[in-house]
Amino acid sequence: MRKVAIVGVGHSKFGDRNDVTFSELAWESMKPALEDAGLTPKDIEMLVVGNTGMWSEEGLPAVVIADYAGMSDAALIRVEAACATSSAALRTAYHAIASGEVDIAMAVGIEKMREVDTPIVVELIGRAGYYYWEFENFGFTFPAYYALHATAHMAKYGTTEEQLAMVAVKNHKYAVNNEYAQFRREITVEDVLKSRPIAWPLKLLDCCPITDGSATAILAAEEVAKKLTDTPIWIAACEAAGGTANLSKRDSYVGLRAAVLAAQKAYKKAKVGPDQIDVANVHDCFTIAEIMAYEDLGFCKKGEGGKFIEEGQSYIGGKIPVNVDGGLKAKGHPIGATGTSMIFHLVEQLRGEAPNQADIKHGYALAHNVGGTGHYCYVTILKRD
Amino acid sequence: MAMAEKEKPPTFRSRPLTLIYNLPYGKVAKFWEALKEGKVITTKCKKCGKVYFPPQMDCPQCMTSDMEWIELSDEAVLEAFSIVVVRPASFEKYNPYILAIGRLVREDVKISTWLLDVDPMEAAKGKVKVGMKLKLVVREVDPGRPLYYFVPAE
Numbered sequence: 435m436r437k438v439a440i441v442g443v444g445h446s447k448f449g450d451r452n453d454v455t456f457s458e459l460a461w462e463s464m465k466p467a468l469e470d471a472g473l474t475p476k477d478i479e480m481l482v483v484g485n486t487g488m489w490s491e492e493g494l495p496a497v498v499i500a501d502y503a504g505m506s507d508a509a510l511i512r513v514e515a516a517c518a519t520s521s522a523a524l525r526t527a528y529h530a531i532a533s534g535e536v537d538i539a540m541a542v543g544i545e546k547m548r549e550v551d552t553p554i555v556v557e558l559i560g561r562a563g564y565y566y567w568e569f570e571n572f573g574f575t576f577p578a579y580y581a582l583h584a585t586a587h588m589a590k591y592g593t594t595e596e597q598l599a600m601v602a603v604k605n606h607k608y609a610v611n612n613e614y615a616q617f618r619r620e621i622t623v624e625d626v627l628k629s630r631p632i633a634w635p636l637k638l639l640d641c642c643p644i645t646d647g648s649a650t651a652i653l654a655a656e657e658v659a660k661k662l663t664d665t666p667i668w669i670a671a672c673e674a675a676g677g678t679a680n681l682s683k684r685d686s687y688v689g690l691r692a693a694v695l696a697a698q699k700a701y702k703k704a705k706v707g708p709d710q711i712d713v714a715n716v717h718d719c720f721t722i723a724e725i726m727a728y729e730d731l732g733f734c735k736k737g738e739g740g741k742f743i744e745e746g747q748s749y750i751g752g753k754i755p756v757n758v759d760g761g762l763k764a765k766g767h768p769i770g771a772t773g774t775s776m777i778f779h780l781v782e783q784l785r786g787e788a789p790n791q792a793d794i795k796h797g798y799a800l801a802h803n804v805g806g807t808g809h810y811c812y813v814t815i816l817k818r819d
Numbered sequence: 820m821a822m823a824e825k826e827k828p829p830t831f832r833s834r835p836l837t838l839i840y841n842l843p844y845g846k847v848a849k850f851w852e853a854l855k856e857g858k859v860i861t862t863k864c865k866k867c868g869k870v871y872f873p874p875q876m877d878c879p880q881c882m883t884s885d886m887e888w889i890e891l892s893d894e895a896v897l898e899a900f901s902i903v904v905v906r907p908a909s910f911e912k913y914n915p916y917i918l919a920i921g922r923l924v925r926e927d928v929k930i931s932t933w934l935l936d937v938d939p940m941e942a943a944k945g946k947v948k949v950g951m952k953l954k955l956v957v958r959e960v961d962p963g964r965p966l967y968y969f970v971p972a973e
Contacts, residue, residue, distance in 0.1 A: 453828040491833055549830075553908035560907045566842060567873045568931050571966055573903065573910035578918050581901030589949035634902035634943045680873065682920055682929040687899040 435532040439659035439666035440816070442471025442652035443778040448766035449616040450548050451646035456492050457502035460544045460648045463774075464503055467540070467650035471662055478652070479536040480509040483544065484523030485770040486516060488558045490546040499542060509536070514770075516562050517719060518674075518805030519543060520649065521773030521812035525672045527653045537655045543775065544648040545768035555644050559769075562806050564679040577633035577641055579681060579807035580720040584635050586687035587722060590737065595635055597740035598721040599626035602639050602763050604749060605718060609760025611789040614775075616645055616766030626721075640721040645766030649774035651781070667781045670704035670798070670817040673697075677808040688737075690808030693730035697802070700813040701732075706798055708732040711815075713783045713792035714754055715776035717804035718761040724748075727802050728756070731813075755792040758783075773812065776801040784818040794818070847874045849888055854965040857957045859893075861928070862886040872928040891928075895921035895953040895969060898929065902939045915939045921953045921969050930955065936970040947971075 444467030451459055460483075468474065481503075483496035492498050496512040499505075509530075515522035520543025527539035547555055560575040568574045587593045603623055609615035621639060629638035659666040675695035678684060685691065701707055708731060716727035725739035733754050734742040742748060748756035759765055759779040762772060780799035782788040801814040844851055850873075853860040863870045864878035865885045872891070877884050900919045903910075910916075919934035935958060937946055952972035959965050 452830055551908075553906075553911065556905060557907035557909055569907075570842070572918065572932055573907055573913070573916070574918055574931065575903055575905070575907055577905070578901040578903050582899035582918065582920060585901060585949055586899040631902070631904045631943075633904065636901075680931065682872070682931040684929075687920065 436534060437656040438528050438531045438653055438669045439656065440651050440669065440777065440781055441654045441659050441662045441666060442467040442473065443781045444470060444650045445614045445775060445778045446648045447614050448645050448647035448768060451546065452548060456490055456495070456544070456546050457498055459546060459646060460499045460542055461503055463648040463650040464540070464542060467652050471652045473538065473652065473662070475504040477538055478505055478508050478540045480527065480530050480539040481505050482523040482527045482539060482541045483512045484514070484520030484541065484773065485512055485544050486514055486519050489550045489555055491549065495544065499544070515810040515812070516805030517717065517767070517769040518773055518803040518810045518812045519770040521801065521803040521814060522674070522810070524651060524773060524777060524814065525674060525812060528669055528672050531653055531655050537658045538652065540650060540652050541774055542648060542650045543771035543773055545770035546646045547644050547768060548646050552644065563681065563809065567680055574681070575633055576807070577636050577720060580722050581633040581636045582681065583687045583726060584722040587726065588635070590688050591740065593725060593740035595627060596623055597744055598635070598640055598725065599623040600743045601718060601721040601724045602626050604743065605757050605761035605763040608758045608790050609764030612760045612765055613789070615760045615764055616643055617760070617764045636720055636722070642719045642762040642767040645768040647766060647768035647771045647775070649771045649778045651774050651777045665785050665818065667784050668817045669814065670706070671700040671815040672812065673699035673703060674810065674812045675699065676810055679809065681807065689726050689730050690804060690811060692808045692811035693727065693802060693804060693813070696811040696813040697731050700815050704798070704815040704817070706815065710796040711754060711798050711800045712794045712796055713758065713780065714756050714800040714802065715759065715761070715779055716756055716802040718757055718763050719767055719804070721763070723804065724757065724761070731800070731802055750790060750792050758788070758790040758792060773801070773803040776803060777814065777816070780816050784816060846876045850874045854957055854967065857965070859891045859955060859957060859967045860888050861891055863889045870926045870928050872930060891955065892923055892925040893955040894924045894972070895930070895955055896924060897921050897947070897949055897951045897953055899949060900934060900942070900947055902942055917942050917947065919953070919969050921955070923955065930967065932966070932968050933960070934969045935960070
């Protein structure tokens with residue numbers, strides 16, 4: 435397998451983007467990524483589009499984006515892994531280059547969720563589990579899937595609603611400096627606790643918003659990457675694992691097995707441990723998800739995630755800065771774009787160009803991108819020279 | 820907060836699309852028939868003895884389809900719950916409902932469903948606790964549509 439580097443990244447403004455079409459929104463992150471890499475659309479041999487769809491009108495997202503961007507001759511593919519969709523796109527592009535099939539590939543993550551009404555989004559995303567057994571008759575919703583984990587975690591480890599709120603407070607604080615973020619305002623623990631219940635114990639400000647956005651990464655083989663840039667960001671590992679469709683088949687509800695498995699594989703492949711990760715983006719679709727991520731990734735012991743945020747260990751200056759771009763919570767969560775958005779931010783961090791810069795000591799950054807409720811998990815570790 | 824309502828950008832309304840799927844249930848028809856008699860049954864692999872819930876007619880562990888139907892016991896323990904306030908479009912006709920995952924003590928299988936007979940507003944105030952004992956029952960929340968639910972055991 436060949437070494438693969440990220441040579442260009444781009445990001446659109448996240449939020450309510452009914453000011454642009456699907457293709458226009460994709461191009462908003464593709465163009466800066468091409469400029470960053472010093473490439474043109476004709477240089478892209480393979481275009482991998484991560485898009486979950488359903489709420490947007492296009493049935494063949496890779497095709498319409500390639501048409502708009504002048505890339506129709508490239509090898510086109512669309513991939514889906516729920517909220518981990520563009521991590522799956524990144525992994526597909528990574529494999530194509532590592533195997534020697536192509537030298538340059540682009541992974542575009544895009545989601546346009548606000549073209550339909552909110553109850554329809556709640557309906558569609560609630561179906562992202564096992565429709566037949568858990569949605570058709572019982573209406574499990576996406577916030578509820580995570581709320582189940584919150585009640586289990588609170589009961590077993592004494593995690594509190596205040597600790598959950600602290601995750602949202604941290605991520606909103608860091609989003610203020612992120613020009614691409616949907617919400618650029620600080621909130622307090624009281625604001626979160628007083629917000630209206632969505633799926634108790636999760637309240638409105640425990641939940642990520644419904645977001646439109648796109649983010650792009652361009653990948654290249656080692657020899658090509660070295661010609662294109664002086665600061666290639668290497669993919670040290672991009673690993674994945676899955677989880678049962680039925681939540682009822684899980685061993686427990688205090689963590690995500692898919693995340694633990696994907697993290698173990700990624701640490702092994704990259705030959706690093708959690709102590710060598712300088713900065714991380716984790717999948718905080720709901721506040722409880724970030725607390726479980728600290729534990730599943732080994733940033734703290736099982737059950738101590740609540741204490742970890744309470745002590746400020748995931749702030750810059752703490753044990754490991756987490757989601758210092760605002761996370762899904764405040765930056766927004768266009769589900770198919772979130773994976774490459776995490777990569778965009780971590781590349782900025784490793785290049786030393788992030789708005790909220792962490793101290794890079796070991797040269798490693800980690801992205802933890804969960805699809806559904808632990809139905810998929812992708813863990814990517816990036817490295818700078 | 821002084822936030823001026825932003826003017827909405829111009830959009831076209833697309834052609835509407837209504838999607839209704841026909842969900843096959845032939846292979847596990849016995850499961851749905853038993854509910855009409857007030858029983859919750861499921862499948863068990865005759866070779867390895869693994870109990871499946873939801874029922875399925877194939878055991879991938881043994882690569883066999885030689886399954887038997889068993890009736891489930893009704894004693895369960897609550898593992899996780901949530902009160903769904905913001906409902907999906909197709910569930911808006913219901914009041915807020917309590918989702919529960921309970922583990923059947925005898926079979927050691929878990930079931931996802933609603934927890935009935937508890938006011939959802941009371942559930943958040945300590946009326947429902949992880950670890951509490953539950954009973955598996957068959958009820959018709961929608962008349963003519965018997966389904967499996969949990970209720971508090973005491």
